[in-house]
Amino acid sequence: MEQIEFCKGGGCTAKLGPDILDRVLSRLPAQKRDPDLLVGFDTNDDAAVYRVSGDRAIVQTLDFFPPMVDDPYLFGQIAAANAMSDIWAMGGRPVTALNIVCFPQSWDLNILGRIMQGGAEKVAEAGASLCGGHSINDNDVKYGLSVTGLIDPARVLTNVGARAGDRLILTKPLGTGIVCTAGRVKAADPASMDEAIRSMTTLNKYAAKVLSRYEVHACTDVTGFSLLGHLSEMLGMKRRASGSPDAEDGGGQVAGGRQAGQTDQTSDMTLPDSTGQTAGAGLAGNSNQTDHAVQAGSRNQSGSSPLGAVLHTSTVPHFKWVREFVEEDFFITANGQRNRNHLGDLVEFHNTAFWQQELLFDPQTSGGLLAAVPNEIADEVLTEIKKLGLPCSLIGEVTDQLDHILVTA
Numbered sequence: 001m002e003q004i005e006f007c008k009g010g011g012c013t014a015k016l017g018p019d020i021l022d023r024v025l026s027r028l029p030a031q032k033r034d035p036d037l038l039v040g041f042d043t044n045d046d047a048a049v050y051r052v053s054g055d056r057a058i059v060q061t062l063d064f065f066p067p068m069v070d071d072p073y074l075f076g077q078i079a080a081a082n083a084m085s086d087i088w089a090m091g092g093r094p095v096t097a098l099n100i101v102c103f104p105q106s107w108d109l110n111i112l113g114r115i116m117q118g119g120a121e122k123v124a125e126a127g128a129s130l131c132g133g134h135s136i137n138d139n140d141v142k143y144g145l146s147v148t149g150l151i152d153p154a155r156v157l158t159n160v161g162a163r164a165g166d167r168l169i170l171t172k173p174l175g176t177g178i179v180c181t182a183g184r185v186k187a188a189d190p191a192s193m194d195e196a197i198r199s200m201t202t203l204n205k206y207a208a209k210v211l212s213r214y215e216v217h218a219c220t221d222v223t224g225f226s227l228l229g230h231l232s233e234m235l236g237m238k239r240r241a242s243g244s245p246d247a248e249d250g251g252g253q254v255a256g257g258r259q260a261g262q263t264d265q266t267s268d269m270t271l272p273d274s275t276g277q278t279a280g281a282g283l284a285g286n287s288n289q290t291d292h293a294v295q296a297g298s299r300n301q302s303g304s305s306p307l308g309a310v311l312h313t314s315t316v317p318h319f320k321w322v323r324e325f326v327e328e329d330f331f332i333t334a335n336g337q338r339n340r341n342h343l344g345d346l347v348e349f350h351n352t353a354f355w356q357q358e359l360l361f362d363p364q365t366s367g368g369l370l371a372a373v374p375n376e377i378a379d380e381v382l383t384e385i386k387k388l389g390l391p392c393s394l395i396g397e398v399t400d401q402l403d404h405i406l407v408t409a
């Protein structure tokens with residue numbers, strides 16, 4: 001049988017860089033904005049939101065990438081968990097999913113079967129229906145989902161809208177890029193690999209359900225652009241970093257999309273989701289969120305009120321042995337360096353070791369939710385999410401006293 005190399009490195013490290021995206025998207029021809037398109041790609045949000053009636057909107061996203069683990073079944077689980085995550089990051093609930101498959105047809109089809117089985121099981125756990133897909137004969141494996149969710153237009157959680165004084169909650173540990181890089185060369189301790197796989201296969205549905213019970217000013221999921229990259233978007237910093245024109249002047253109306261290329265990551269191992277709860281519970285019951293989320297976002301976009309943040313590295317959750325992987329073996333990713341370069345002087349480090357900096361720039365696959373919540377409720381929200389068994393943490397706060405991100409011990 002043909003010698004195959006299933007995992008050459010992938011996951012969210014395979015995304016094109018934010019600077020490249022900015023340059024291309026800002027040059028798309030301007031289109032008249034449909035008033036029912038509540039969220040497009042002009043704020044780099046997690047998914048598009050389109051209102052179909054007074055109290056109902058659809059949320060659309062898609063994600064696919066090459067394998068970052070050696071086990072096809074686990075890869076399918078991780079890719080599906082990652083693809084659906086954007087729906088929960090918007091405050092929605094996924095209802096339908098379509099498979100996106102690229103696969104070399106000369107390979108053993110059981111491999112593809114295992115990938116799709118892993119994906120289908122996660123779609124079922126989400127309470128959504130797998131209802132089709134599209135399959136291409138390709139040189140390399142890539143897999144993911146196109147997902148549609150539902151949401152009340154008055155309860156959309158955008159990635160912008162954070163306010164000074166908000167505390168920042170992160171619901172999963174960091175370090176999937178670093179750990180999978182170590183795993184690809186078989187240098188990862190099984191304990192850290194297991195931990196990373198358990199985290200990547202855990203649906204953000206459960207943390208999102210807790211967040212839906214509280215007032216949340218902004219929410220996103222942490223993926224390829226790293227914690228610092230996605231936080232900078234939450235603070236409205238992206239355009240200052242890239243110098244690209246304001247999308248409201250020139251942005252088009254394409255609802256969104258993804259790219260997958262090739263990069264450096266891997267691993268293997270197993271681990272089922274440990275947070276089993278009733279499938280399809282969705283995000284009903286949020287009494288506090290109103291359309292302030294959509295409107296408050298424009299405050300940041302206009303640049304009229306620059307926001308910054310303070311992050312405390314001692315509170316940032318991370319996988320075992322990440323420090324050793326970085327300091328002793330230099331298992332860092334090319335896209336971590338890309339993220340560092342892209343953010344430039346928007347990030348200021350005080351007393352922050354190199355490994356901690358790398359952790360904050362590390363591209364995450366199926367990372368956790370990052371939410372900005374009012375200070376008064378932050379501890380309670382954290383306690384509730386911790387009850388799910390998630391290693392979540394309050395990692396910093398939003399401030400109007402800075403226009404950049406200060407990282408301290």
Ligand SMILES: Nc1ncnc2c1ncn2[C@@H]1O[C@H](COP(=O)(O)OP(=O)(O)OP(=O)(O)O)[C@@H](O)[C@H]1O
Nearest residue numbers: 041044045046063086223224254255256257258259
């Ligand atoms: N090819 C594309 N065409 C149009 N918009 C795109 C394209 N690729 C990405 N985008 C948009 O750019 C923004 C950032 O994309 P990105 O894939 O980083 O979204 P994300 O949700 O933050 O990432 P992830 O899916 O990893 O969580 C999103 O609004 C997305 O819809």
Ligand SMILES: [Mg+2]
Nearest residue numbers: 046086221223
């Ligand atoms: Mg996202």
